Amino acid sequence: MKRRGQGLIALAFLAPALLCLAVLRIVPAISAVVESFYTESLLRGGRVFAGLGNYTDLLSNQDFRQSVGVTLLFTVLVNPIQVVVSFLLAVLFTQKAAGARLWRTLVILPIATPPAVSAVIWSVIYRPDGLANGVLERLGLPAQPFLTSSGQVLPSLIVLLSWIGVGYWMLFLIAGIQEVPVEVREAALLDGASAWRRMVSVILPLVRRPLAFVLVADTVSNLLVFAPVQILTKGGPNGNSNLLMYDVYTRAYAIGDIHVAQAEVVILVALTLAIVAGQFRLLRGDQ
Amino acid sequence: MKRASLSVLGGVIGILFFLPLLWVLTNSLRPGSETFAHLTLSWQTFFELKPTLHNYSALLSSDVGRATLNSIVVSAATVVIGLAVCASAAFGLAAFEYRGRGLVFGIVVLSFLVPFDAIAIPLSTMFRDWHLTNTFTGLVLPGIGNGMAIFLLRQFFLGIPAELVEAGRLDGLGWFGVFRWIYLPLSRPALIGAGLMLFLFQWQSYVWPLLIGTDAKHILGPVALSNLQGQNFADYGLVFAGAVVLTVIPLVVIAGFQRYFVQSVSSTGLK
Numbered sequence: 001m002k003r004r005g006q007g008l009i010a011l012a013f014l015a016p017a018l019l020c021l022a023v024l025r026i027v028p029a030i031s032a033v034v035e036s037f038y039t040e041s042l043l044r045g046g047r048v049f050a051g052l053g054n055y056t057d058l059l060s061n062q063d064f065r066q067s068v069g070v071t072l073l074f075t076v077l078v079n080p081i082q083v084v085v086s087f088l089l090a091v092l093f094t095q096k097a098a099g100a101r102l103w104r105t106l107v108i109l110p111i112a113t114p115p116a117v118s119a120v121i122w123s124v125i126y127r128p129d130g131l132a133n134g135v136l137e138r139l140g141l142p143a144q145p146f147l148t149s150s151g152q153v154l155p156s157l158i159v160l161l162s163w164i165g166v167g168y169w170m171l172f173l174i175a176g177i178q179e180v181p182v183e184v185r186e187a188a189l190l191d192g193a194s195a196w197r198r199m200v201s202v203i204l205p206l207v208r209r210p211l212a213f214v215l216v217a218d219t220v221s222n223l224l225v226f227a228p229v230q231i232l233t234k235g236g237p238n239g240n241s242n243l244l245m246y247d248v249y250t251r252a253y254a255i256g257d258i259h260v261a262q263a264e265v266v267i268l269v270a271l272t273l274a275i276v277a278g279q280f281r282l283l284r285g286d287q
Numbered sequence: 288m289k290r291a292s293l294s295v296l297g298g299v300i301g302i303l304f305f306l307p308l309l310w311v312l313t314n315s316l317r318p319g320s321e322t323f324a325h326l327t328l329s330w331q332t333f334f335e336l337k338p339t340l341h342n343y344s345a346l347l348s349s350d351v352g353r354a355t356l357n358s359i360v361v362s363a364a365t366v367v368i369g370l371a372v373c374a375s376a377a378f379g380l381a382a383f384e385y386r387g388r389g390l391v392f393g394i395v396v397l398s399f400l401v402p403f404d405a406i407a408i409p410l411s412t413m414f415r416d417w418h419l420t421n422t423f424t425g426l427v428l429p430g431i432g433n434g435m436a437i438f439l440l441r442q443f444f445l446g447i448p449a450e451l452v453e454a455g456r457l458d459g460l461g462w463f464g465v466f467r468w469i470y471l472p473l474s475r476p477a478l479i480g481a482g483l484m485l486f487l488f489q490w491q492s493y494v495w496p497l498l499i500g501t502d503a504k505h506i507l508g509p510v511a512l513s514n515l516q517g518q519n520f521a522d523y524g525l526v527f528a529g530a531v532v533l534t535v536i537p538l539v540v541i542a543g544f545q546r547y548f549v550q551s552v553s554s555t556g557l558k
Contacts (some may be wrong), residue, residue: 009462017375028410103297117534163307208367221402226494268405269401270403
């Protein structure tokens with residue numbers, strides 16, 4: 001009896017959040033799924049059921065297939081790079097060394113910059129007469145096209161996204177490393193283990209959980225990269241930076257094919273959900 | 288010796304990360320026409336001996352200035368309403384014993400873990416039907432339910448002793464009184480951490496404000512800045528000044544609450 005009463009009171013406190021959840025997450029998700037099975041009919045006026053038509057259209061669409069390929073390539077490149085770099089930086093900045101706190105702060109600073117603002121900044125850096133080519137010139141290297149080259153556009157985006165993100169992910173790993181008792185870290189040092197061995201056999205296993213969290217959360221956020229593509233490249237050149245999120249956006253608003261765009265959203269969300277479900281299991285599983 | 292080389296390595300990396308921001312700051316202090324004058328790299332690329340605040344005063348009367356004010360209003364509203372919604376939900380998940388509590392918790396956190404941007408496009412077509420485009424309500428709404436904030440607050444609430452609650456109940460407090468007069472006052476650090484999450488989510492958002500609020504009265508800072516940069520013959524002095532302002536505001540907020548920020552990051556990553 002008491003339990004039942006408590007449940008109802010709890011529900012009252014949860015109601016605003018559950019309402020947000022329903023209206024802002026679940027309803028649009030369902031609506032995307034439903035709309036993805038319909039199509040606009042000029043003949044009959046209004047929408048008609050299309051079955052899997054939008055999905056088969058998408059799968060046979062060259063731009064979509066290229067976008068999937070570009071997104072997969074991007075995912076395979078950007079996530080390992082960012083996780084490894086964040087881990088190495090976390091190890092570096094947890095060593096006792098002069099100035100470590102200040103240097104760490106400088107690496108974290110770009111977190112404050114909104115991603116769209118970072119994209120604007122880097123659009124100037126990557127200009128033919130921008131900072132990047134200025135640095136190359138100083139080093140005696142030839143100027144590079146960066147964003148206008150099919151081969152360089154993804155690496156250029158990865159550099160910009162890593163500048164934004166690596167400091168953030170590093171914070172989680174630093175927190176994880178600091179959970180490792182100092183005695184454990186010092187003991188390995190006294191045993192005469194080399195720096196590399198200490199990192200691989202002592203620190204790495206002990207930060208497995210934060211590392212797994214960072215890998216999954218980073219993968220999800222990189223699946224949904226949008227601002228840099230929209231601001232810097234518009235998916236080009238020749239679709240070589242046309243990541244899925246931007247492809248959905250152009251399909252919905254530039255091409256105006258909202259039903260096919262909804263089908264693409266469904267595919268993107270299903271992909272994200274699968275990864276998030278994995279993340280959730282990781283978070284609970286090790287407890 | 289080894290410590291020294293670690294310092295140098297850390298320093299080089301730190302400075303490399305800092306250079307783009309320094310470059311932006313320097314160029315915001317010189318006329319836009321000079322942005323590309325220091326093409327060949329020299330110390331002048333990163334320092335300006337005769338700084339002018341002209342770009343900043345021009346920013347005040349520009350679209351980006353107005354949009355920055357909009358961003359402040361929208362973010363502040365998101366933090367206030369969002370904290371009320373998230374803290375109340377966390378209370379419902381922490382203070383009561385009932386069957387299915389774990390399940391509700393799982394559903395709430397899991398659904399909010401799906402990044403909002405994934406669902407932004409279908410939701411924006413719904414908001415269009417509901418006439419919420421170009422309204423502050425439309426801009427604020429998606430930011431107020433934040434799974435990570437609920438998660439963080441619940442973890443903190445679970446640590447509040449049951450005896451305190453019982454004592455409060457005996458003193459005649461209703462459940463809302465327990466929430467308002469016992470839980471909230473004891474949870475300042477968690478509330479600040481959750482508030483920071485809500486603030487940063489809203490301040491950094493781009494996809495949603497691009498879809499839902501682009502008229503002059505409702506445009507937000509990052510969207511206005513990207514519009515400015517996209518124009519032919521953009522005034523880069525103004526672009527850089529806008530970038531500095533949009534970065535410094537969250538920076539000041541994070542720096543002011545640094546302890547809580549690091550705490551909230553580490554607890555969501557580890558627990």
